[in-house]
Amino acid sequence: MSAKIQIKNFNLWYTDFHALKDVNISVEEKRITAMIGPSGCGKSTLLRAINRINDTIEGVRVNGEIIVGGKNIYSENTDVDILRRNVGMVFQRPNPFPISIYENVAFGLKVNGIASRKSVIDETVQQSLEAVLLWDDIKHKLKKSALTLTLEQQQRLCIARVIAVKPQIILLDEPCSSLDPVATQRIEELMIQLKDIYTIVIVTHNMQQAARVSRDTAFMLLGELIEFAETGKIFTNPNRKETDDYVSGRFG
Amino acid sequence: MFNKRFLSPKVSQKISYAILFCATILAIIPVSIIVFIIIKNGASAITWEFLTSMPKDGMRGGGIFPAIIGTLSIVLCAITITLPIGVCAAIYLNEYAKDNLLTRVIKLAIVNLAGVPSVVYGLFGLGIFVMFLQLGVSIVAGALTLSIMELPVIITTARGALSSVPHSFREASLSLGVSRWQTIRHVVLPNALPGILTGAILSIARVSGETAPIMFTAAAFYVPHLPKSAFDQVMALPYHLYIISTQIPNMPRNIIFGTALVLLMMVLSMSLIAIIARIYFRKRRKW
Ligand SMILES: Nc1ncnc2c1ncn2[C@@H]1O[C@H](COP(=O)(O)OP(=O)(O)O)[C@@H](O)[C@H]1O
Ligand SMILES: [Mg+2]
Numbered sequence: 001m002s003a004k005i006q007i008k009n010f011n012l013w014y015t016d017f018h019a020l021k022d023v024n025i026s027v028e029e030k031r032i033t034a035m036i037g038p039s040g041c042g043k044s045t046l047l048r049a050i051n052r053i054n055d056t057i058e059g060v061r062v063n064g065e066i067i068v069g070g071k072n073i074y075s076e077n078t079d080v081d082i083l084r085r086n087v088g089m090v091f092q093r094p095n096p097f098p099i100s101i102y103e104n105v106a107f108g109l110k111v112n113g114i115a116s117r118k119s120v121i122d123e124t125v126q127q128s129l130e131a132v133l134l135w136d137d138i139k140h141k142l143k144k145s146a147l148t149l150t151l152e153q154q155q156r157l158c159i160a161r162v163i164a165v166k167p168q169i170i171l172l173d174e175p176c177s178s179l180d181p182v183a184t185q186r187i188e189e190l191m192i193q194l195k196d197i198y199t200i201v202i203v204t205h206n207m208q209q210a211a212r213v214s215r216d217t218a219f220m221l222l223g224e225l226i227e228f229a230e231t232g233k234i235f236t237n238p239n240r241k242e243t244d245d246y247v248s249g250r251f252g
Numbered sequence: 253m254f255n256k257r258f259l260s261p262k263v264s265q266k267i268s269y270a271i272l273f274c275a276t277i278l279a280i281i282p283v284s285i286i287v288f289i290i291i292k293n294g295a296s297a298i299t300w301e302f303l304t305s306m307p308k309d310g311m312r313g314g315g316i317f318p319a320i321i322g323t324l325s326i327v328l329c330a331i332t333i334t335l336p337i338g339v340c341a342a343i344y345l346n347e348y349a350k351d352n353l354l355t356r357v358i359k360l361a362i363v364n365l366a367g368v369p370s371v372v373y374g375l376f377g378l379g380i381f382v383m384f385l386q387l388g389v390s391i392v393a394g395a396l397t398l399s400i401m402e403l404p405v406i407i408t409t410a411r412g413a414l415s416s417v418p419h420s421f422r423e424a425s426l427s428l429g430v431s432r433w434q435t436i437r438h439v440v441l442p443n444a445l446p447g448i449l450t451g452a453i454l455s456i457a458r459v460s461g462e463t464a465p466i467m468f469t470a471a472a473f474y475v476p477h478l479p480k481s482a483f484d485q486v487m488a489l490p491y492h493l494y495i496i497s498t499q500i501p502n503m504p505r506n507i508i509f510g511t512a513l514v515l516l517m518m519v520l521s522m523s524l525i526a527i528i529a530r531i532y533f534r535k536r537r538k539w
Contacts, residue, residue, distance in 0.1 A: 053427055058351060085429030095420035097439065108428035111438050158424070165428050 004029050005050060005169065005199070010064035012045055012054065019045045022064070023225045025218055032191060032200045034214035034231065036207055038246070042223045043203040044092075047171050050201065051087040052080050068169070085112065087169045088162030093178050094154035096146035096161070101138055104146045104157055105129060108165035128160040132190060152183035156190070163198075170194065172202040176209065188213050207247060211235050219243045290512050297510025306476050311496055312503060316511055321478055322391075322486030323518075326470050327456050329395035329482065330402060335452055337399075338406030345407070346414045347436055365404040371464035373401040378468040390483045394470020401465055402455045409455070413447025414440060446533035450526045457522035461515060463490040473499075489515045 005027035012020040020042050027033045035043045048054045050066060052073060065072045073083050085108070096104050105125040109115045115124065125142070129135040134156045138149070146157055155175055162170055172191070176184040191200060191213055204210050210217050210231065217234040219227045219242075227234060227243045238244050259267070301315055308314030349355040377397025387393040417440050425435040459465075471491035479486045493511045496503050 051427060053423060056423070056426060081429045081431050083429075084427055089423075089427040091420060091423065091427075093420065095418075095424045097421060097424065098443065107425070107438075108430065111425075111430050111434050112428070161424075161428065 004067075004069075005201070006065075006067040007046070007050075008065040008067065010046075010049065010066060011062065012042075012049060013059075013061045014057070015059035019223050020049070021223045023220075025225060025228050027199065027201055028216065029199050030195060030197070031215040032195050032202060032213050033216045033218065034210035035201065035203045035218045035220060036205070036210050036246075037220035037226075039205060041220045043205075043220055044173050045223075046220070047173050047201060047203050048089075050169070050171055051084050051089050052078075053084070053089060055080065081112075085165050086167050087171060088165065088167035090155070090158050090162060090170065090172045090175050092174045094151055094158050096149070096154050096157050098145065098147055100143050101146050101149070101157060102142040105160050105164050107161060112165065114165060124164050128164040129157075131163050131194070132156040132160045134160060150183075152179050152186065155179065155183075155187060159190070159194075167198065169199045169201070172200065174203055174205060177205070184209070207235075219246060221246075287516070290509055290516060293505060294509030294511070294513035297504075297506040298513060302507075302510060303514070307474070311474065311492075311500055312507070316487075316489070316492060316514065318475055318478055319487040319489045319492040319511070320514065320518075322471070322475075323460055323489040323515075325391050325479060325482075325486065326394045326398060326466060326488060327460050329391055330398035330459065331452055331456050333395060333399040334402045334406050334455075335448075338403050339410050339448060341403075342407050342410035342414055343436060343441075346411050347432070347440070362404045362407055366408065368401075369464075370401060370462050373397055374465040374468050376400070377465060382469055388483065389468070389470060389472065389485050391470055391479060391486055392482045394466040394486075394488075395482075397465045397469045398459045398462065401462070402459055405455050405458070406451060409451030410444070410448045413444040413451065416447060417443040446529065450530045450533075453522055453526040453529070457519045457526070460519050460522070461490050463494055467491055467494075489518070 005025075007023055007025040007027075010020055010023045011018070023046060025033075035046065037043055045054065049062065050068070050073075054060045054062075062074060064074075066074060068083070068087060071078070097107065099107075102125055105128050106121050109121055109124060115121050126135060126139075129138065134153060137153070138144075141148075146154065149157060155178075159170070159175075176187050179187065188209065191202065194200060202210075202214065214231045216228065217231040218225055219234060219238075219240075221242055227238055227240045229238070234243060235247050238247065244250075303315060303320065304317050305315035306317060345355065345359065349358075374397065377393060377400070381387045381393040381396045382389055385393075387396075421439050421443065422435055425439045426432070430438070463471075466488050470486060471488040472485035473487075473495060475485055475487050489511065493508070493515060496511065497508050
């Protein structure tokens, strides 16, 4: 199954507010795609449409298609839970559950019934924590509450929790916005490593971050996709004046 | 214009502080006096025997054991009925119900039900449980009546506890492909449980002292033995207190106040447990 994401003529309304207007993007497999734009332009909304977590908000209506793995996820017969297992999400503020580190990573496996044998779960927990480079730091305190970790570690843990249910796509919504610059850099390094295995879409208000990690960049403004191209082009030679104004800091 | 005030900010700050402090003192004075009088007049009656033996001499002597057991069995039976129903209703209203007219009407009804006078519940219980369902005057009939009375309170506190579980936990769980119901079961409920349970304890404390709802449905004037089944009548502390204070001539004062003291201690200790539990859970919780 291809992990390509194709967003076609996608519209979203919060009750009467038209938050996404005819968005078209094609996200390629196993690379990092960034979404940038001023606050309130609809980046999070678009990201949250890809795993249909917007469905939980009352009054949300959509129109258009988002195709993941060859299927329109907004078609009637989509199993949202299976979709979300395949399309993991990491949020702006680290949000580990107030339970042990181990239980956090094992949560999806256990509750979804993906694995029940302890040896299998143990192994997945270890692999997931290794994948986010957290294992060596915390392998001796897996039973401790996840809330005792630093913010950076918590965010890594949240990524591990997603990886444990074996998604193909990982969506990250400003994952570094509550972290300091050093932690931010380390999470960026982690994302660059992870892109060999996962298709990654990252929302960021930090243009340098987009420039550093992503291959493609989408620039949004007031619910519209203004321009979508290779990151280098967006930052050095964009087609649209709005993009140029924004990336060169002349926005507003 | 700010420095032309009649009083300097410091002085007005002090005055408002004094007024607020006095109001607080005024609020606790009556309660303290009541507690003081009850302890002063009732403490001499409290003995191990008083708590664990049957009444004697037309209730002028002996103990209040059957009334204690009666009250405990009614209120515990009531909470066992209310808690699951109330929590389910709260989950439905908080997690599933769409925000439409029907839901709003239901929510409004629940809020208003909490304000219905308890004697109305008593009469309702008499009509429905005692007479129509022919449960007779019994623990079940009283417990059902109390549980209906507790229901709005339990639903409201349970909803509060559910809403206080951060939205980010639900999103984290849903985004792992965990279904809505499993998210409620494995994330929302465990985190809301302390709040739900403290609410339940407080509600037990509140109804333990209620006389009107059990007067027609469960309580008996005098039953000199313990209940054998849930369909028996029982003595109950608040009703017993009402009887011995008004219906029995030459009742020793210290037994009346002693009974009041036992009821008071029962209610206060339950509230205290709830408060301590709340502090304990609040300390443990870090979000
Ligand atoms: N739950 C919601 N209900 C109504 N409007 C919302 C909701 N969430 C976001 N919006 C609105 O949608 C627009 C886009 O929001 P968002 O996607 O969060 O922007 P961004 O992530 O780019 O800052 C904003 O104008 C915001 O006010
Ligand atoms: Mg956002």
